Amino acid sequence: MDSNDLKSATLLDGLSDEELASAAEHFTEVHVRGGDDITTENEHGATFFIVLDGGVRVKVDDEAVADLSPGDHFGEVSLVSGERRNATCRAIGATRLAKMVSWDFADLLERNPALAERIKASAENRG
Numbered sequence: 001m002d003s004n005d006l007k008s009a010t011l012l013d014g015l016s017d018e019e020l021a022s023a024a025e026h027f028t029e030v031h032v033r034g035g036d037d038i039t040t041e042n043e044h045g046a047t048f049f050i051v052l053d054g055g056v057r058v059k060v061d062d063e064a065v066a067d068l069s070p071g072d073h074f075g076e077v078s079l080v081s082g083e084r085r086n087a088t089c090r091a092i093g094a095t096r097l098a099k100m101v102s103w104d105f106a107d108l109l110e111r112n113p114a115l116a117e118r119i120k121a122s123a124e125n126r127g
Contacts, residue, residue, distance in 0.1 A: 001027040001098060008071040009050045009098075011118060019112060026104035034093040041088040045078025046102045054095030059088045067092065073122070079105050080123035 003024040006012055012020060027050070032038055038049065038056065049056075056068040065087070068074060078085050079102055100108070109116035 011073050027098040027100050030097045030099045032091040032095045036091050039085050039089045042084045045085045048075040048100045048105045050098040052096040055092035057090050077123045077126050
């Protein structure tokens with residue numbers, strides 16, 4: 001994945017161009033159709049996502065609690081806590097995502113302590 005695609009991700013603000021390029025190597029681009037579930041509440045989580053284009057609706061107990069837009073992220077709560085997903089995330093229209101698997105996510109956090117703190121704070125706020 002091109003690191004330029006990740007520059008809109010507010011969570012990654014502060015990473016150097018080199019760190020962003022290194023992180024980009026571990027993301028995969030995913031295209032999702034509108035209405036398709038990306039994550040499902042109560043399932044085991046093994047992936048982290050950043051919205052690149054389109055949108056994502058977050059639902060808890062089948063009730064919409066947030067809409068995410070380009071630059072927003074999701075999936076970190078279960079990766080940080082080790083618990084099951086706390087929400088279902090569904091594409092709003094055609095959506096393009098950056099997807100990272102759990103072992104690459106753990107490596108990214110280990111290499112970037114400041115980013116790790118931001119992600120842990122995000123997970124605590126959403127958990």
